[in-house]
Amino acid sequence: MSILRIILAIIAGYFLFAACSMLLVGLVMGKSGLFVVILGLTGLALVGLIAGWVARAIAGKMARIAGYVLAGLILVATLANLLMQLGAEPVWYKIGTLVLTAPAVVCVSLRQKT
Numbered sequence: 001m002s003i004l005r006i007i008l009a010i011i012a013g014y015f016l017f018a019a020c021s022m023l024l025v026g027l028v029m030g031k032s033g034l035f036v037v038i039l040g041l042t043g044l045a046l047v048g049l050i051a052g053w054v055a056r057a058i059a060g061k062m063a064r065i066a067g068y069v070l071a072g073l074i075l076v077a078t079l080a081n082l083l084m085q086l087g088a089e090p091v092w093y094k095i096g097t098l099v100l101t102a103p104a105v106v107c108v109s110l111r112q113k114t
Contacts, residue, residue, distance in 0.1 A: 002062050009066040013055030014073055017101065020047040025089050037092060044096045048074075048104025056109050067109020071102040078102075 024047065028040040052067055059066035075098060081087045082094045 002060070006059050006062050006066045006069070009055040009058035009063075010070050010073070012058055013051040013066070013070045013105070016054055017047055017051040017070075017074060017105075020050070021097070021101075025087075025093065028090070028093060029088065040093055041096045041100060044093070045100045045104055048101035049108055051101075052105035052108030055105070056111070059109075063109045067106050070109075071105040074102045074105065 021044075024040060024043040027043070028036050051070065055066045055070050056063040078094055078097045078101075081089075082091070082098075087094070
């Protein structure tokens with residue numbers, strides 16, 4: 001049963017990350033300026049925290065495993081996107097995902113339940 005919870009946590013966390021990231025990209029695409037970059041990077045950090053929290057809540061006692069796998073999926077997908085130039089997002093957005101979103105997922109999943 002715990003394996004199914006881990007899988008469900010990873011899927012839910014990744015879909016939440018992808019949906020929120022698409023909404024955030026819609027806000028920053030075609031715009032420039034420091035405010036847009038700060039908005040985008042702050043949004044990426046929040047998306048990572050929320051996706052990690054959802055995965056942690058679903059995975060229960062196996063939150064660390066779910067967090068590591070979810071962060072790994074985000075890293076691999078973003079690196080592939082960056083290297084193959086698949087997405088239309090700015091490069092700073094993709095690097096922000098690598099530097100902020102994936103570590104935020106891991107940080108939330110490492111937090112002990114009280």
